[in-house]
Each structure stands twice: as C-alpha cells, then as structure tokens.
Amino acid sequence: MRTFGTVWLGQFISTLGSSLTTFALGAYVYQTSGSVTGFALVSFFGLLPTVLLSPLAGVLADRWDRRKLMLLGDMGAALGIFLIWALFAGEKAGLWTIKIWYFYGPLLIGSSFSTMCFPAWTATVPLLVPRKHLGRASGMAELSAAISQIAGPIIATALLGFIGLQGILLVDAISYFFAIAALFIVRFPTPPRDAARAGRRSLRADIVEGWHFIRERRGLIGLMAFVTITGFIVSMVMLLINPLVLAFTDIDHLKWIATSAGVGMLTGGVVTSIWGGPQRRILGIAALSTMSGFILLLAALPPSVPLIAVSAAVFVFTFPLTSACNQFIWQTKVPPELQGRVAALRRVVFQAMALSVSLVGGVLADKVFEPLMAHDGALAGSVGRVIGTGQGRGVALMFLILSVLVLVNVAVMLMSPRTRNVESELPDALPAHPRIPTVPTPAPADVAAAPRLATGSSES
Template identity: 30%
Template sequence: MPKLPGMPEALRVRDFRLLWTGRFVSLLGSWLLTVAVPAHVLQITGSLMATGLTLAAEYLPVLLLGPLAGVLSDRWDRRRVMLTTDVVRAAAVATMLLADSPGTVWIVYAALAAESTGSVLFRPAAQAYTPAVVGTGTRLSSANALTAGTDGVVRLVGAPLGAVLLLAYGFPVLIWADVATYLCSAVAIFLTTRHPGARASRTTVAAIREELRHGLRTIRGDRMTRWLLVVSTLFTLANGSLSALLVPLGVTELGGPRQAGLVVSALGAGFLLGAPLIRLLVDRVQPRHLYALSLLCTAAGFLALFTADGLPVALPAAVGIGVSGSMTWAVPQTTVQRTLPNAVLGRVSAVFLSGEALATLIGAVAGPALAQAAGLTTPAVLASTVTVATAALALLLLPRLPALMPAS
C-alpha cells in the first residue's frame, strides 16, 4: 500500500494490519469484562477469595498447557491456530451466562479456564507470527509499540465502558459483546495469508517431548533469555498479587465498580502513553538499563496506588504504572524475538507464559489472602519490595547486547 505520512512502519504490512485489527477488537471485548466478571463474582458470593480465584482460573491452563502449546505453535500452521482458538474462546465466554448464584460460580471459573486454554495456544502463535510477518528490524519495535498502544486504548476505554454497561444493562450484554469480538477477530485472521514456519511432520508424544527439551536447552544456553525469564517471572508474582486486588480496591476503598473501572482506565492511559516511548527507546537503550528503570518506576506506582485515599492520588499512580508497565512487557518480548531463531519462538514464548502463569496463580491466591488478614497496604508493600529486587537483578544479570538488530 502507499506509504502515508506518519503511518507506523508495521501497518504498511497488510497481514500485520489484519492481525493487529483482529487483536484490537477481541481485546476490547475482553476488557469489557475486566471489571464485570470479578464484580459479578463479588456480587453473587460476597467473597474476596472467590473474586481472586477468577484470576487464578485464567492462569491455571497457561501453567499446565503452556509448554505443550509452544511446541504445537511451532509445528502447526500459526494462522490456523489463531483462527480456531478465537472461535473456541467465543464459545467459552458464552457459558458464563449460566452463572447467577453462589452455587453456580464454578461455571465462571470453568469458562475462564476454557477461554484461557484457547489463549494459551493463541499467544505464542501470535508472538512467533509477528516477526515472521514484519521481520526483526525496526518494524518489529513498531509492531510491539502498536500492540502496547492497543493495550492502552482498550484498557482506557474497555474497563470503564464495561462498568457502565454492567450497571446500565447487566452482565449478559457484556458477555454477548465479547463473543462477537472474538468472532470478528477470527474473520480478520482468516483474511491473512499463510507464512512459512509450520512443519508438516506428524505430531507424536516423542516428537513433542524432544522439542520441549530443545526449547528448554535454548533457554538454558542463552544468558539473555535465561535471566529475562527469571526476572519477568519474579516481577509477575508481585504484579499478580496486586492485579487480583485491583477491583476490590476500587469497590471497597475508592467508591464502587465505576471507580474500579476508572483506575483500570488510568492504567490503560499509561499503556497508551508508553507506546511511543517503546518505539523511541527499545531500539536505542540497552535492555538491562531500560528494564531496570521500568521496574523501579512500577514499584513506586504500586505503593502509591494501594496507599491512595481517593481518586486524585490513585489515578495518577495508575497512569504511572501503565507507562512503566508497557515497557516491562515490551523489553523482554522484543529482546527474545530479536535474539532467538523464529523456529523456536513459540516454545520459548510459551515457557515465558508458563512462568508468568505460575507466578500470577500464586500471586492471585496469596495477594487476597494476605489482604484479607492484614489489609490492602501489606501486599502492596511486599509487591513493591519484590519489584525493586527484580530491577536490581535485571541490572546485574542481563548481558549487554553487542548491537541492535538492523532494520529489515
């Protein structure tokens, strides 16, 4: 297509435009439920622990199936994997309509787990598919910046809009909206073209086992990837413990579901503001320096948000977390995509997702349990301390890259 002035590089690639559009639409639908699902569970059960388990239900399939999903995304047609999982996730979300009492709250957990099972296949396939489409040069940082910007927009719009729709129209409207967005994403992916990378060899238990070993050997043998995995997993433990408390913070301390939506929206605004910083800094600053600084800023934001006594403090803190949080996502992902062969990216990405899932699962249980016993400030202080420690690890253990990858 013609190079329009100011158009991001990645959007000049037709298949990335379709992939990005589909992801934008489906993420918007999912973020409509970010406040609605925990608030619905809190409403029908009255339990902080039951609310925190919604996050645990999302991450348990990632923990159990992540490595297998990575192998499959490296062996199967990644485009077909993404299309199929969008349809599966649409069906899973629809079953939440059956949960309307404490005795049926398990349906929400089962639906979230089924949706997450689709996501655990989709995400490594999408992460490996992106550099295959745009290359590993400046278009890759452009693509990841756009993805972070998308996250920012849907966080900014989706959570408060979901809270408003929940109060105005009820839970079922949001469920059907999310179903529709997954189906729209499937159509967009269907319109993309196939790219080389999937292998046609038969998938056997022995082959899967060997490729799992190969993926783990790849991580162990690459110092950058190995320590990125350690640092990102520890940070996710801290982040997961507070993510499970975000909606309860808004509902119990800041005024209600609408205030919780505004805090999530402020996080989205921060992600949106962070997107141009990703494009500016990821190609210019060493990963260890950028990652460490981002983690330090995030730690300060955690403490400010969970000790806030009202929205005038909570909203700026959430924006700050979003800005630095977008960088804590972009730095490890872009670095791994650039430094490892595309043929192993699905497996390596899935190991990262599994580590993050385990950390989030532990955090989603530990955070609410600690808050129930000692108040919201205690887990916030602990999470901030852990995040500062991860910043020190990043600075000390991540190697210096000899040079940035050239533009493709």
C-alpha cells in the same frame, strides 16, 4: 506490515469484547455471591489453562500452521463465551438456577483454546514485521490492551442497562468473528521446519528443546528470572491496590484511580508504538523498573486519592515500554522455528506467578501484614510510627517490601554480565527482512506427524 495490521485489528476487537465480559461477569459474580473467594476462583479457572497448556501450545505453534492454530483458538474461545450465555438462557427458561461453579467449565474451555493463540501469534510477528519496527509492534499490542482496559468497563456499564449480561456475552462472542475473519483473509509465512525430524520426536522432546535453548544461554535465563520476579510483584500490586484504596475512601474514588491507571497504560502504549523503545533495551528495562520501584514507595505517605491516582498512572505507564523491550530481545535472539515453544515457556513461568499471587496474596494481607500494622499490632510501635497504623497500613507495608524487591531485582540483573550484555553477546536469529507470506503446503509426512488435541486433557 499489512498482514500484521489486519490480524492486530481483529485481535483488538476480540480483546475489547472480552474486556466487556470480564467486567460484567465479575460484577455479576461478586454481587450475586458477595464472596471475594468466588470472584477469585472465577479468575483462577480462567487463568489455569494458560499455565497448564502453554507448553503444548508452544509445540503446536512450531509444528502446525500458526494461522490455523489461531483460528482454532479464537473459535474455541468464542464457544466458551457462548456456553456461558447458554447458562443464563437456561436459567431464564427455568431449566436451572445458576451457581458460581457453573462458570468454571466454560471458562476452562474458552481459556484452553485461547491459550493456543498467544505463542502462535508471538512467534509469527518477527516474520511479518521488519526488525526495526518490532518495538512498535509490541507497543501496538500493549496499546490495544490499554484501550480495552479503559473502554471495557465504561462500555460494559452502559450496555448492561440496555442489553444486560446476556447481551454483552453475545457481543463478546460476535467480536471473536472479527478476529476469525481477519485470519481467513491473510496468510502467515512458514518458518523452516524439519518435517521428518518433527515426526520422530515426541511433544515432550520438543518442549525440552525449547527449554534447552533458554538454559544454554545464561543471558536469557537471567532475563527470564528478572521478568518472572517482576511478574510476581506486578500481580501482587494489582491485587492489593483495591484494598489499599478502599481502606481510606470509597468505590467512586477507586473508579477514578482505575481510569487514571488506564490512561497511563494508554499513554505508554502510544509512546511505545511511536518510539519503539531505546537502543539498549536491557538498560531501558532497568531504568523503567527502577522508576516503578520508587513509585511503590509512595504507599508509605499519608493516603491520598490524587497521589495514588498519579502514582498508578506512572506505574502502569512503564508496562508497555518494558514489555516491548523484553519482547524485542526474545524475538530477535530466538530462531523462528523455536519462537512458539520459547514464548509459551516464558508465559508459563510468568502466569504461574500471577496464579500463585491469586492464591496467597489475600491471605498474606489479611492474616499477616494487616494484623502486624493494627493499632495494637506487633509493628505498631516501630514501623507504625513511620507509615501509620490501622486498616490498609499492612497493605502499605507490603507495597514498601515490593518496592525494595523491585530495586534489588534490578541490581541483581545489572550485576550479571551475561544478562546485562545479552543484546551484544547473543547473535540475532531473525532474517534480514520479513518473509513473504505464502499458502503453506506441508508434505504428507508433516501432516501425519502433527499431534492432535486431546479433548478435555490438561496434559502438556
């Protein structure tokens, strides 16, 4: 657990630093351009490499030294932040005037490197943490995300007045060195690998092997489908909550609602870190998802800041627990030598949902549902009599539809015997105890067979 705790602390500091940049840079882009589309495109280019490169990252996590891969990822992510800092430094020196699209390249670079970290770390955790503590380990990961979500905007707002956006970017870049330092002082256990076999196979064959492992186990396929649909719903809720709130109140109240949601996630992370989750994880996922589905129904009630604040807190409270339950199942059922590829494939599918929502969610709200629920809209005389009409009520209708989708998703999962019984039907693939970390000493054939990162390529 000491190795896990050391790396977790380093990653937490870098995550907090990144949350400062996310908030400050997002505010700069919106205030400078006044464009929601420009703001959305910054998020899009930050997320795109995750979808495109995760399969490659998963293969590398199962072929290479995972600690060194994380080192490479953190160093590259720090480089991306430094390049954004250099853009502002150049503008200050009078060399150019920044345009929003200048950020796309550095964001692609930083995100491409940071994508390498997720499968390497996810695949290593089961080798560092005893099986009984895996739920708590996932809870700690969610806890760091929650703290960053709450503290990031507060700290960034305070720092903007003292050191400005350039200073915040430097703080973020420095925060990565804590993650890098933590990785320098630890050693990761090495999962069993067949070096000769890996050398004969292509990257594509390794990716296909990970997919075949999932496809041949219907319980895991069902769980993956459930989580994918959940990812779409959650991404849509996160996108639509701001328009729902700002339709009837101001940004100050939105800030308090966001803080309330952060407190809910923090509480969920603490509970998960202490408890670890229920014995039957699949039932825990179903129960927590059902709770979140009913919470979304509250959007049909007359709009109220306290109601939405409490609802948002309860809704995101379920995230750490649900995530820990899901992670536990995958980490215990997937062999260590396949963990990287499987984790990466899961992430591709999940993040693809977030990417699609960023492209179509706003269009659906603005062009379809808001007009339907306008005072003279097509649904004003029917649904409008129940949930009201006017600005924001189209988004409220979308929340109701998402609520039904959540409940249907849970019902379909529970009606599938393979998914419902995935924990008992599939054998555990973890060793009885964590492996003792050793300094990896790969054979020359293994080193020669290791694939090289292709600079500037998005091919997976």
